[in-house]
Amino acid sequence: MSGAKISYALDNNGNQISILNYYNFGSPSPIYCGGKGCGVLLNHVSEFKREGRNGTQYIPAHYRLAKGIDHVEHCIFKTSGNHSLGVDLSDQDVVSALRRGDDLFRIHIIDTDDQQKIHIKEDDFVNNPNINAIKKDYRAKGKKSTYVKTIQSLKEIYDFGLQNPLAQNKIQLMLNGEKRFWNDFFFSVAQYEELKQKIRGEGIVKAAVVGKVHVVRLASNSNPFEHIEFHPQKRRFSSDNYPIVKLTKSMNSNLFNFVSRVLFYGGFTIEANPNKLMITHAIGDEFRTIVSSESQVIEI
Numbered sequence: 001m002s003g004a005k006i007s008y009a010l011d012n013n014g015n016q017i018s019i020l021n022y023y024n025f026g027s028p029s030p031i032y033c034g035g036k037g038c039g040v041l042l043n044h045v046s047e048f049k050r051e052g053r054n055g056t057q058y059i060p061a062h063y064r065l066a067k068g069i070d071h072v073e074h075c076i077f078k079t080s081g082n083h084s085l086g087v088d089l090s091d092q093d094v095v096s097a098l099r100r101g102d103d104l105f106r107i108h109i110i111d112t113d114d115q116q117k118i119h120i121k122e123d124d125f126v127n128n129p130n131i132n133a134i135k136k137d138y139r140a141k142g143k144k145s146t147y148v149k150t151i152q153s154l155k156e157i158y159d160f161g162l163q164n165p166l167a168q169n170k171i172q173l174m175l176n177g178e179k180r181f182w183n184d185f186f187f188s189v190a191q192y193e194e195l196k197q198k199i200r201g202e203g204i205v206k207a208a209v210v211g212k213v214h215v216v217r218l219a220s221n222s223n224p225f226e227h228i229e230f231h232p233q234k235r236r237f238s239s240d241n242y243p244i245v246k247l248t249k250s251m252n253s254n255l256f257n258f259v260s261r262v263l264f265y266g267g268f269t270i271e272a273n274p275n276k277l278m279i280t281h282a283i284g285d286e287f288r289t290i291v292s293s294e295s296q297v298i299e300i
């Protein structure tokens, strides 16, 4: 159906709910267009990101018209022309794509960096809802490879590569406009050194790491964040390598069961401030990511 993205809505009690407050209001349903005298039924669309030819686009959460419904004639959110959402928001079947032999997948899982970018965009959107600029984001651009939107789908690609070693040099994951082979994206214990070197060479590296939970470090006076330390890659003649996950304050370490094996996705870096290191150099080297959402972690 036609119409621009809508930045605020009304609930059954007439509360005006901007997209920033939607979850605070307990995800109200039904919700209605906030345009003066309009009040037609809306749906809420969660934030997401999309890999395109020109890099990554961050699409903030928004409201849109419910199916088959249009605004009243004078509604400020009504626009001419048909600007249907050209993005398939449904979950695609990654397993069938793998079985068909598809070898390019776009990573759309939202990590901590993405969340920050999306929140900035949401603020812009609420303060300055430039409807024409926003609707341009939603044009379809031909056929695309399969989207990987959940950590569950990412795990399916990981498992497929383990079961089909030849696929490890064939399957590519696309993120931030860059394509990376399976074996340059998934890192389990034996590949920790490779990932560490890659981070040293490139700075932030988006990757999925497999690790076994070793130590859960609770928040303390000296460090207010919980950290998860994973079993290291032991190396005979040089430093052992430890993956570390820093949890944001909204995250609970219960997500990481002791000695369980987990796959986690994020942007990996090496902590530059020696006071913030979890592993002292005498014991080994660490590389780390920040986990701010359950969508970055899955037990395997």
Ligand SMILES: [Zn+2]
Binding pocket: 033, 034, 035, 038, 039, 040, 071, 072, 075, 076, 077, 078
């Ligand atoms: Zn309306």
